[in-house]
Amino acid sequence: MLDKNELSRRRFLGQASCAGLGYLTFVNQLLNLKAMGSAAISNSDVGGGDDYKAIVCILLAGGNDSYNMLVPYDTNSHDEYVIARSGLYDAAGGSGLAIPRSELAGTILNTNIGGKQWAVHPSMTGVQSLYDSGRAAFLTNVGTLVKPTTRAQYENDVNNNPLGLFSHADQIQQWQTGLPHERSAKGWGGKIADLIGDCNTNDQISMNVSLSGSNIFQSGRTTIEYAIDPYRGAIGIDGYEPASDWMVREASTKAIENMLTDTYADIFKKTYVNTAKSALDGYLQFTDALANAVTFPEGTFPDSYFGASMEMIARTISIREDLGFKRQIYFVTVGGWDHHDEVINNQQAMLGMVSEAITSFQNALGTMTGEVEDKVLTMFISEFGRTLRSNGNGSDHAWGGNTMVFGGSNLLNGGQIYGSYPSLALGAGNPIELGLGRFIPSLATDLYYAEVAKWFGVTDNGPQSDLKTIFPNLANFPYLGGSKPVGFLSGNF
Numbered sequence: 001m002l003d004k005n006e007l008s009r010r011r012f013l014g015q016a017s018c019a020g021l022g023y024l025t026f027v028n029q030l031l032n033l034k035a036m037g038s039a040a041i042s043n044s045d046v047g048g049g050d051d052y053k054a055i056v057c058i059l060l061a062g063g064n065d066s067y068n069m070l071v072p073y074d075t076n077s078h079d080e081y082v083i084a085r086s087g088l089y090d091a092a093g094g095s096g097l098a099i100p101r102s103e104l105a106g107t108i109l110n111t112n113i114g115g116k117q118w119a120v121h122p123s124m125t126g127v128q129s130l131y132d133s134g135r136a137a138f139l140t141n142v143g144t145l146v147k148p149t150t151r152a153q154y155e156n157d158v159n160n161n162p163l164g165l166f167s168h169a170d171q172i173q174q175w176q177t178g179l180p181h182e183r184s185a186k187g188w189g190g191k192i193a194d195l196i197g198d199c200n201t202n203d204q205i206s207m208n209v210s211l212s213g214s215n216i217f218q219s220g221r222t223t224i225e226y227a228i229d230p231y232r233g234a235i236g237i238d239g240y241e242p243a244s245d246w247m248v249r250e251a252s253t254k255a256i257e258n259m260l261t262d263t264y265a266d267i268f269k270k271t272y273v274n275t276a277k278s279a280l281d282g283y284l285q286f287t288d289a290l291a292n293a294v295t296f297p298e299g300t301f302p303d304s305y306f307g308a309s310m311e312m313i314a315r316t317i318s319i320r321e322d323l324g325f326k327r328q329i330y331f332v333t334v335g336g337w338d339h340h341d342e343v344i345n346n347q348q349a350m351l352g353m354v355s356e357a358i359t360s361f362q363n364a365l366g367t368m369t370g371e372v373e374d375k376v377l378t379m380f381i382s383e384f385g386r387t388l389r390s391n392g393n394g395s396d397h398a399w400g401g402n403t404m405v406f407g408g409s410n411l412l413n414g415g416q417i418y419g420s421y422p423s424l425a426l427g428a429g430n431p432i433e434l435g436l437g438r439f440i441p442s443l444a445t446d447l448y449y450a451e452v453a454k455w456f457g458v459t460d461n462g463p464q465s466d467l468k469t470i471f472p473n474l475a476n477f478p479y480l481g482g483s484k485p486v487g488f489l490s491g492n493f
Helices: 006-021 028-032 075-084 101-107 125-132 151-155 168-175 189-201 251-261 267-290 305-318 343-367 445-456 466-472
Strands: 053-060 071-074 108-113 115-118 136-143 209-210 226-229 328-333 376-381 400-408 418-421
Touching: 028 209, 028 267, 028 343, 053 168, 053 343, 053 445, 071 075, 071 328, 075 101, 101 108, 101 115, 108 125, 108 400, 125 343, 136 445, 189 209, 189 328, 189 445, 189 466, 226 267, 226 305, 305 328, 305 343, 343 376, 343 400, 376 445, 445 466
Parallel strands: 053 328, 053 376, 136 418, 209 226, 209 328
Antiparallel strands: 071 115, 108 115, 136 400, 376 400
């Protein structure tokens, strides 16, 4: 005889029938909820006509050791760098984590400021070429700040140091939210989409497209990301395989369609099914459009997950008009940068992989009609820089670091280094060095992000501007590029 619990279980399964099968198959698609609403278009400076713009945000998760990505090359500065990158375990005269100057000779940047020169990591020849052609720029010693901060102010926490400084969990969140003074689950990319999402005509697919699933950066008050796969594109419902002939469809597909067309009195079931319908509509729409996307010859992109992600972004950009997009924000996470050991060997492979993929992406955009490369800004973020001082075979969590941006030569004021590359001397004589080669940032993430947001169409009209709503600490930092927060982007906006 069946007990009461078993009877209840069987009754539920019997009543659910086909619908029960469907309920168990929507997990992958739940990330693809469409935006439920957005503010009026009057909140933005988005224009008419062919005014497409896209942001591609790439998170190097773990904390990139970025003073080995952008390296001092002139003799005096490189000598200082070598000393700073040594450690207690280095043999006398050893270079520790420093890259020898002779190995940098092939990646010297065409920039000379006051007799100082820089090179990029030896594996980043593609980035060096993009930089020299005006399609890349560097931002140096950038990091989270509430206000401009001196060492004395940091030590006494006068200016409210960022919460959880040197912590992965806090800093990776703050780089995505632009809120170093508080913990939040809403990202600045999501907030931008809340404001200007109505410029797109597509109400099935979010303007925020993720190649890395759910993330804080793209989550707003009413916006979440539309998750796609680097190899397959849109993520469908498990067991659902549409076919034109109802008679030849699989049983699982028929069951799902029966569930979606059924009528439900329960408010939770009704809401769930409506969401599933929207998600399925978006999946079918995206999949149909992707069939008409540009295809690239084999070998155009490197054979890596990041390479496949950048190829899928390029293909999705090519169908922007089919999907009804004037604005898009893409997000990709590249993990594995927490190099507490084996910095030299790991960076050789990983920075080379990043350089190869981003170079392929920029070149692919350059082949598209409509001057697409001048409409797509690719930006890199990472939760912090790392200590210059070696811990023996790696580096530890620090604060300010270097990052890079990419775009067409008419989009960027490229081939330049923005911000103030710090003296890498360690000790009390360096006013922004906190010990072990940790540097107080001289360029706030607020300025970096505000320039991107302003270019994208977020208004900047006085103290009540939408820009300052998204970045409430922005007023603490004077603009460095006239009307532009930093100046790395060209044009009037």
